Amino acid sequence: MMDVIVIGAGPAGLAGAIASANSGLKVIVIDEFIKPGGRLIGQLHQERSGEWWNGIEESERLHQEAITLSVDIRCGVSVYNLEKDGDLWNVHTSIGTITAPFVLIATGAAEYPIPLPGWTLPGVMSIGAAQVMTNVHRVQVGKKGIIVGANILAFAILNELQLAGIHVDRIVLPEKGPLSGKAGEPEEVMKSLLHAAHLAPSPLLRIGSRFMKNDWFRKTGMKFFPKNGVKVNGTPLLLRKAAIEVIGMKQVEGVRVADTDANGTIIPGTETVYEADFVCIAGGLYPLAELAAVAGCPFQFIHELGGHVPHHSETMETPLEGLFVAGNITGIESGKIAIAQGTTAGYSIAKHAGKCGAVIDEQLNQAIQNVRLIRMQAAIQFNPDIESGRRKMSELWEKLYEKPANLHSTQKLG
Structure with missing residues (x-):
């Protein structure tokens, strides 16, 4: 049995798989496309610094790093349902049902x-x-x-x-x-x-x-x-x-x-x-969040994030135990931010799994700070009021789901 199922082999999914595997978890990544990389593999542009962002090279780097960490990557696989069964998630795919205590949904965005x-x-x-x-x-x-x-x-x-x-x-x-x-x-x-x-x-x-x-x-x-x-x-x-x-x-x-x-x-x-x-x-992009809806995750329409997004915290967890999200499913931003969010989700999963002790807290905090830094340095935003949208989600999460620190629990893996 796997520890983590990642749905989506784009920048957020691969980065999340890498962080989880690096923390000692057994990870499988599934994606319906024929190769990993998601929207990264179509990107090629020069940044304000003069450097070139080559999405194909970046996706290959993430792919190779995941393979080095023994992440099982399955492409050409479709997911049509996922459901919670006790402490485990059952993810139903075109190659059968995969089971794990943790699921990261990183399905990205679609075009209007x-x-x-x-x-x-x-x-x-x-x-x-x-x-x-x-x-x-x-x-x-x-x-x-x-x-x-x-x-x-x-x-x-x-x-x-x-x-x-x-x-x-x-x-x-x-x-x-x-x-x-x-x-x-x-x-x-x-x-x-x-x-x-x-x-x-x-x-x-x-x-x-x-x-x-x-x-x-x-x-x-x-x-x-x-x-x-x-x-x-x-x-x-x-x-x-x-x-x-x-x-x-x-x-x-x-x-x-x-x-x-x-x-x-x-x-x-x-x-x-x-x-x-x-x-x-060119109609723009919206979060591709159907699978989170199928899982029963609550949603909020936030215009600044590009549409309906699943409730989630800054550590990328949802109100459903063991279910995490990262990347454009949480709001339309760049590939770099998707990678940073995926890393955050991976470390957040590891923390909930009881891995790495105090080290994981530092890694998770650094990952969160990295998301903020990359967002602040972004030359452009697909949705210019993204900071306002993120604040709305943060306030919603704090109002509905925040608990005192001593009430937070972690799920141990055998």
Whole structure:
């Protein structure tokens, strides 16, 4: 029997497995993809320091470290249920039921779809799919493309596509409506982008962005936003144009767009067609938390964390004994933070298992501090108010679940 079952072989899952195994626990990691790494294996970008973040290399490092610690990694395995049976968790998978006293759910995030007419044509994909095809499978997604949706994820992957020699012609917004939400509202999009203004490619844009944080300047700026857009790494960002249809017979041939007013409302009679042979839809990310729900874990909707997230503490434990979470299931952040959270969860599991004595307390505290430090140093955040979201969850946990220190118990392993 295993001591720990980790669901998800992404950055959080692998890091959690490493910390648990390093503390003397027997760990198995399962993932439905054909190889470990999760979203890491699609990432490739240059950081503010000038160093390159190569997700494939980072995932390989974590994979090899886990193997060295005798972690059992099973890929191509799906989980469809998990349930508590006394002191043990039964995790039901496509290869049978696996049992252990501790489970770490590190299932990551999924992309929000933004449906629009013509989105089933060959050549239409999510922005994340374009990233994986480009960086993992080395497949050129097309020669001339359009991104529908403007957010931090879209801009990060735009740069990766450009590095691969793929031409992205324009970035436009989705049509305003209940399915696109704030992604179709120009002013809301601008507000979200201003949180990353320090990364703007020119001093003029960086200085101008400070003024745009003022409500009056921002509303005025939206009224007079350049018709030809503002270039992001050479690609025009058109905040006042909305995609209303992807056109083509057997595959993508272009995108029909229309001008909008400052509120995102379509202006009749302004339609035009931009030619393209591929379209990327960028709706953003949300926590992939279904398995925690199946397990019976309570949830809270916290907008700043990206949606519904399971109740969890800073040590990554949930209210269900033996169940832990880490990574984007707890809120949308970077791969580096997912790794730090996974490490925290691994040491937290080891502490609950009664391993390593006083040493584990120091390791756990250091891991928690590391999460805070990495978050503070992050150049950008997918959700700019992430600190507010984390505080909300911390306050909720303290209110509902905190106990005096002398009432905390640990679960011993034989």
